[in-house]
Amino acid sequence: MPENFPTQVHLLNAARELREPWSPRVVARVNDQYVKVAKLQGEFVWHAHEQEDELFLVLAGELRIDYRDRPAVHLRPGSLHVVPRGVQHFPVAKEECLIALIETVTTRHTGELQTERTRSLAEQLS
Amino acid sequence: MPENFPTQVHLLNAARELREPWSPRVVARVNDQYVKVAKLQGEFVWHAHEQEDELFLVLAGELRIDYRDRPAVHLRPGSLHVVPRGVQHFPVAKEECLIALIETVTTRHTGELQTERTRSLAEQLS
Numbered sequence: 001m002p003e004n005f006p007t008q009v010h011l012l013n014a015a016r017e018l019r020e021p022w023s024p025r026v027v028a029r030v031n032d033q034y035v036k037v038a039k040l041q042g043e044f045v046w047h048a049h050e051q052e053d054e055l056f057l058v059l060a061g062e063l064r065i066d067y068r069d070r071p072a073v074h075l076r077p078g079s080l081h082v083v084p085r086g087v088q089h090f091p092v093a094k095e096e097c098l099i100a101l102i103e104t105v106t107t108r109h110t111g112e113l114q115t116e117r118t119r120s121l122a123e124q125l126s
Numbered sequence: 127m128p129e130n131f132p133t134q135v136h137l138l139n140a141a142r143e144l145r146e147p148w149s150p151r152v153v154a155r156v157n158d159q160y161v162k163v164a165k166l167q168g169e170f171v172w173h174a175h176e177q178e179d180e181l182f183l184v185l186a187g188e189l190r191i192d193y194r195d196r197p198a199v200h201l202r203p204g205s206l207h208v209v210p211r212g213v214q215h216f217p218v219a220k221e222e223c224l225i226a227l228i229e230t231v232t233t234r235h236t237g238e239l240q241t242e243r244t245r246s247l248a249e250q251l252s
Contacts, residue, residue: 007199008207011183030181030208030228033159055156057137073133081134082156102156102228 003029003125011037012059015098022117024101024109026125036101036124040093047088047111052104054083061097066090129155129251137163138185141224148243150227150235152251162227162250166219173214173237178230180209187223192216 009027015037018025022044024036040063056063057080065073065081068088073081083089110118135153141163144151148170150162166189182189183206191199191207194214199207209215236244 005208008201008205010202010205012204028181028206028208030179031159031230033157033228035181035206053156055154055161075134076136078138079134079136080154080161082131082154102159104157 005029009035011035011057011100012098015039015059015100018098021096023119024124026121029105032105033102034105034107034124036103038099038101040091040097040099041095042093044091045110045113045115045117046090047113048086049083049103049107049111050086052107053085054107055102056081056083056091057100057102059098059100061093061095063097063099064092064094066092131155135161137183137226138224141165141185141226144224147222149245150250152247155231158231159228160231160233160250162229164225164227166217166223166225167221168219170217171236171239171241171243172216173239174212175209175229175233175237176212178233179211180233181228182207182209182217183226183228185224185226187219187221189223189225190218190220192218 005028014027018039021039021041024038026034026036028035058075058077060077063075075081131154140153144165147165147167150164152160152162154161184201184203189201201207
């Protein structure tokens, strides 16, 4: 998998180039973490990443993250939230929402769950 | 060192609360990385982090990062750049600049260099 990232990345512009919702693209790497951009619209799937935290930073629009065991988190542009490892979560964007994500390089898109909406790391790096 | 971070953080607002330049504050943690905000003004010091990459994301203002061995990088709001591990760099902000940083939790502020401008991790977490 290639890891030739540009010297700098404008996160919002990179996110605006995305066509497919819920299909993150890796734009940078810092240590063992990938920085990704994604376009969200509608509901995703309930999932957890057993060993890895996941950072959401909203770039445009609004994002809600529902939890089974704690209050939902409502995020507006400029705000970040970290989903703790092992916690079931469900992202929802009523309107189109552009985000940046930070995840460990080994994090799988939908955790242990494999669905038609799952995007492999190779797809996220392409 | 306490690690009780708020559920969500608005990066720009958190950076605006800072008083002292070149004194990062930790606002979140994702896996083994801290997310920090900092206010920069003027020149910092030449330093390198031997084992750790360092991500700069400009929130407001403009940042230049000079290198000894490659072209300087000019960053505007919304753009990120990763300083590779082991590479000497020199951040410069002609006017006040607000940034977010992502660094491994063990990263020391000025690498191996210890100066009066060095801020310990305890200070960055306080």
